[in-house]
Amino acid sequence: MTRPTYKIISYGCQMNAYDSELMAGVLEAKGYSLTDSEKDSDVLLVNTCIVRGSAEERALGRLAKLKALKQERPDRILGVCGCLAQRDAEALFDRFPHLDLVLGTRAIPSLPELLDRLGAGERPLASVEECEHPYQVNAVPVRKSSLRTLVPIMSGCNNWCSYCIVPQVRGREVSRPAGTILDEIRALVQVGTRDVTLVGQNVNSYHDGRTDFANLLGKINDINDLLRIRYITSHPRDANARHVDAVSSLSKVCDHFHLPVQSGSNRVLDRMNRGYTREHYMELVEGIRDRLPEATITTDIIVGFPGETQAEYEETIDLVENVRFDSAFTFFYNVRVGTRAADWPDDVPLEEKKTRLSRLIELQERISLEKNQGMIGRQVEVLSEGPARRKDRHGGSQLVGRTTGDKCVVYTGKPEDVGRLVPLSITDAAAHTLFGKAAE
Numbered sequence: 001m002t003r004p005t006y007k008i009i010s011y012g013c014q015m016n017a018y019d020s021e022l023m024a025g026v027l028e029a030k031g032y033s034l035t036d037s038e039k040d041s042d043v044l045l046v047n048t049c050i051v052r053g054s055a056e057e058r059a060l061g062r063l064a065k066l067k068a069l070k071q072e073r074p075d076r077i078l079g080v081c082g083c084l085a086q087r088d089a090e091a092l093f094d095r096f097p098h099l100d101l102v103l104g105t106r107a108i109p110s111l112p113e114l115l116d117r118l119g120a121g122e123r124p125l126a127s128v129e130e131c132e133h134p135y136q137v138n139a140v141p142v143r144k145s146s147l148r149t150l151v152p153i154m155s156g157c158n159n160w161c162s163y164c165i166v167p168q169v170r171g172r173e174v175s176r177p178a179g180t181i182l183d184e185i186r187a188l189v190q191v192g193t194r195d196v197t198l199v200g201q202n203v204n205s206y207h208d209g210r211t212d213f214a215n216l217l218g219k220i221n222d223i224n225d226l227l228r229i230r231y232i233t234s235h236p237r238d239a240n241a242r243h244v245d246a247v248s249s250l251s252k253v254c255d256h257f258h259l260p261v262q263s264g265s266n267r268v269l270d271r272m273n274r275g276y277t278r279e280h281y282m283e284l285v286e287g288i289r290d291r292l293p294e295a296t297i298t299t300d301i302i303v304g305f306p307g308e309t310q311a312e313y314e315e316t317i318d319l320v321e322n323v324r325f326d327s328a329f330t331f332f333y334n335v336r337v338g339t340r341a342a343d344w345p346d347d348v349p350l351e352e353k354k355t356r357l358s359r360l361i362e363l364q365e366r367i368s369l370e371k372n373q374g375m376i377g378r379q380v381e382v383l384s385e386g387p388a389r390r391k392d393r394h395g396g397s398q399l400v401g402r403t404t405g406d407k408c409v410v411y412t413g414k415p416e417d418v419g420r421l422v423p424l425s426i427t428d429a430a431a432h433t434l435f436g437k438a439a440e
């Protein structure tokens with residue numbers, strides 16, 4: 001008998017990416033095998049994100065499209081999971097009657113049982129309850145890549161930034177025990193992981209009762225054969241000198257700080273409930289540049305927040321000009337129903353939001369390019385990840401590697417480079433990619 005098949009369509013942040021890997025593990029433990037084809041799948045799950053309106057529309061559009069697949073084969077199991085599933089729960093069955101399963105963000109431990117019940121013909125089924133240990137599942141995640149791997153160190157978020165839906169759909173912050181995290185990373189290293197990314201909405205507040213974030217980094221740094229440690233996301237309120245010390249003293253922790261600033265205006269930061277000022281942020285940046293002048297700094301920024309005046313926006317532009325981020329994820333504000341900011345007038349017109357965003361993007365692109373051009377002629381060490389998407393002009397094999405600062409470098413290399421640290425010198429630069437050759 002052939003094994004039943006599954007496919008998971010995954011949107012959203014690294015949290016969702018990991019959850020999809022874990023759900024794939026649950027499905028494989030139940031005897032399912034992966035298929036690339038939606039049409040061939042016996043179980044099809046859509047892991048959704050609703051952090052901004054565009055993400056929500058994408059998720060809703062995808063779910064609507066599944067109707068045809070259901071008509072084609074009514075016995076197929078169609079499920080929605082992730083943040084939309086958590087927010088809308090059973091109401092999704094009214095809107096999309098072709099769905100069989102709604103699985104919330106903390107309900108993965110109940111997936112094996114739900115699959116059995118679905119298999120026995122019971123449907124539709126929903127599970128969106130709170131669960132203290134959303135990652136305690138008797139299955140091994142199926143990894144997208146063995147070389148670079150995501151490992152969650154906590155779930156949930158306690159911050160209540162006034163614009164953000166995440167705390168509502170991910171629940172209260174819970175740290176995983178350090179021992180579990182270390183065991184998982186050790187096992188991953190055995191099967192080829194060299195670069196691990198620790199994932200949490202605010203990794204700086206990690207605490208399992210005994211170990212805090214800086215201590216956790218220290219323990220992971222001691223794991224043999226692991227080459228690099230990354231983490232996402234830091235919160236500028238909680239990232240402090242101790243954190244910077246840990247990064248500078250621990251050899252495997254990458255020299256990259258992703259510090260979402262969101263705005264350069266204290267009045268806006270206060271309304272966003274971010275818990276820090278522009279001055280605090282600038283001090284943090286100066287502290288990093290003093291200790292680790294080569295470290296990269298990246299950020300997230302929202303423009304057009306309720307009540308953002310032209311002058312407040314200019315403060316963000318001014319901050320971006322001053323900090324000179326290596327890169328930035330930039331967004332215009334989207335109302336998320338149920339958040340505090342949704343009670344305030346969304347009073348920056350859409351056209352104005354777009355104008356503010358495009359000027360910011362233009363500025364950041366220029367800075368990203370200038371920073372990358374400044375690296376031409378310099379020596380870097382990359383962890384070689386595998387073939388780059390394009391061939392070089394001479395038909396040679398182009399590889400891509402990543403610097404400690406998380407910059408991608410395309411270079412002509414040897415197959416045995418993959419999985420190793422390779423010294424390169426930078427020969428050319430674009431805003432989002434560097435080009436290099438083997439260092440002499």
Ligand code: SAH
Nearest residue numbers: 163164201233260300301331332333334336
């Ligand atoms: N926990 C992380 C990431 C949260 S979501 C953090 O605190 O930074 C990723 C980014 O989406 C946020 O940093 C923010 O810039 C953006 N974002 C979140 N809600 C938004 C909204 N309602 N409108 C526009 N951008 C938003």
Ligand code: SF4
Nearest residue numbers: 157159160161164166
């Ligand atoms: Fe959202 Fe703020 Fe939590 Fe990040 S820290 S997930 S922006 S509430």
Ligand code: F3S
Nearest residue numbers: 012013049050051083
């Ligand atoms: Fe999106 Fe949920 Fe992550 S809303 S950003 S997938 S926590």
